[in-house]
Amino acid sequence: MFGYGLRRLLEAVLVLWLAATLAFVAMQLTPGDPAETLLAASGASPEEIARRRAQLGLNDPIPVQYVRYLADLARGDLGTSWLQGRSVGRMILERLSGTVELALAAGLVGIALGVGLGLLAALYRDTWVDTLAMAVAAVGLSTPVFWSGLLLILLFSLHLRWLPSSGWGDARHLVLPALTLGFSLSGPIARLVRTQVVEILRMPFILAAQGRGVPLWRIFLIHILRPAAGPVIALIGLQFGFLLGGAVVTESVFAREGLGRLTVQAILWRDLPVVRGIALVGALAYLLTSLLADLCHAWLDPRLHQSEER
C-alpha cells in the first residue's frame, strides 16, 4: 500500500510539472505582454515600456524565464496580475472560500442523490422505479446548470419566496446553488452505482450470504455497499474537475462571490496571469482529489495494489 501510494504521488508531481509547463508555453505563444498592457493604456513612452520590460525580466532568454517561473511556483508564487499589479495567489485566496463552500455542498448533494438513485434503480431493476431513476439521472447529466438554476430561482425565489435568489451570506443562500450543481453531478454517479450494484448482486457470495441467513441490512452494508464504494469514490475524484467548472457557471447564475466572477472578468480583460493561476490551482486541486480518491479505492479494494507489489 505504501509503495503504491508513493508511486501515485510521484506520478502526480510529474503531471503537475507538465501541466505547469503547458501553461508556460501557452503564455509564451500569446501576443502582448504585461509591460505593454499595463503601460500602453496610461500613455507611457516606448522607453518606459522597454525599461519596464527589462525590470520584469522579459528580455531574458526563454529558458531563464522558464526556470524562474518554476522556482516561483515552487514557492507558491503564482505571478502578478497585469491589470491590478497584485499577487495572483492572494487574489485567488480571497475568493476561494465561496467556491470551496459551494463545491463541498454540491458534492454532498450530488453524492447523496446519485447513490440514492443508483441504489433504487439497481434494487428495483427492470421496473418502473429503475426507468424513472435512470431518466432522472439522464436529465441531470444533460441539463445545463445555468438553466436548472434559473428554473429553481423562478420556483423557489420568485413564486414561493422561500429562498433568496442571489448573493451570499448565511446557509439559505447556499441551498439553491448547491441543489443546482449537485443535481448535474448526480447523473454519472447514479449510473455507476447502478452498474456496480447490479453486477455485485449477481455474484455468488451474495447468494451464499443469503443462504447462511445473514440479515438483510448486513448483506446490504458489508456485501454490497463496500465493494461498490471503491469505483464510485474513484469516479467522484474524476468528477472534481467538472465540479470546479460547474461552480464557475453556478456562481454566475446566483451572483455569488467566488472564483467564478474573478475568472470571467480576468478573461474579458485578458489578464492572463490570473487566468493561468486559476487554471493551475484547478489542476492542483484536481490532481490532489483524484490522488486521494485513488488511494481510498486501493484501500477499499486491496487487489489494486497487491497485484503490482508481488
Add this chain to the structure above:
Amino acid sequence: MRAPCLLTIPQLQAISRRPPPGRQPAVWLALLWLGAVILGSVMAPYLAPTGPLVADPSFALLPPGPGRLLGTDSLGRDVLTRILWGGRWTLTMGGVALALTIGIGLPVGLLAGSRGGAVDAVLMRFLDAWLAFPGLLLAMTVVAILGPGLIPAAIGVGLSAAAPYARVTRTTARAIRAQPYIEAARAVGASPWRIAIRHILPNAAPTLIAFALAQLGRVLLSGASLNFLGLGAPPGTPEWGAMLDDGRSYLRVAPWIATFPGLTLTLTVLAANILGDRIQE
C-alpha cells in the same frame, strides 16, 4: 411494484432484458428531436423570414400566444424565431468543437495506442497533464488567450474534449493491438502506419463513433456555458446560451425569454446523450 430483487434469488442471475435500440421509444424520440432541430436551423430563413434581429419595441415582453408561440423578448423580438436561428450558432459551434476533438484526439490516441512503448508513455503523461486542467477552465484559458468570440470558444471546448477522446482511442487501439491478427500483419511485414490505419482504425470505429456522439452532448453544454458567461458569441447573438443570459434579467416579468432556449438546449443535449449511450451498448 415487486419487492427489491435482493429478496428474490432467481432474479439475481437474470440478465437484464432490454429491447434492441431500434425498438426503444426513447431512441426514436431522440432521433426525431435532433432531426427537427437540424431541419429547423437549416430552414430558419423560410420558417421565420423576419430574422432573429428585427426588433419592434411595441411588441416587447409579450407572453406566448397566437402569432408568437413562445412570446417576445425585451426588444420585441420573437423568441421562437431566435431559437430557430440560434440553432445555427449552437450547432456550428458544436460541429467545429467536435471536429477539433476528433481531429486531434484520434491521431494522438491512435499513435499512442498502436505504437506503445516510449511514444505511448510520453504521450500519455502529456495527456494526463492536459486532463488535469478541469474541462471548462481549460476552454476558458483558451478563450483568454485568443480573445472572446464564438470560434475561440469552440476551439477551447474542442481542445478540452480532445484529451478524453485521445484516451479512449488509445485504450481501444491497445485492446485491438493485442489481437492475433495484428501480430500476423506484423509478421508479414506490414508497416506500423499501415497496421494502425488499415487494421486498427476500422475495428475501433464503432467504439469511436459512439464516444464521439456522447462527447457531442458535453461539447454543446460547455459551448453554451461559455456563451452564457459572455465569453463566446457577442452580446445580442441569438445563440441559446446567450439568449438565456439575455433573458435572466427579465425572469420575474417574462420568464419565457430564458425558459424556452434552455428547454431547447437541454432536450438537444439529452437526445445526443441518449443516442450515444444506446449505440455504446
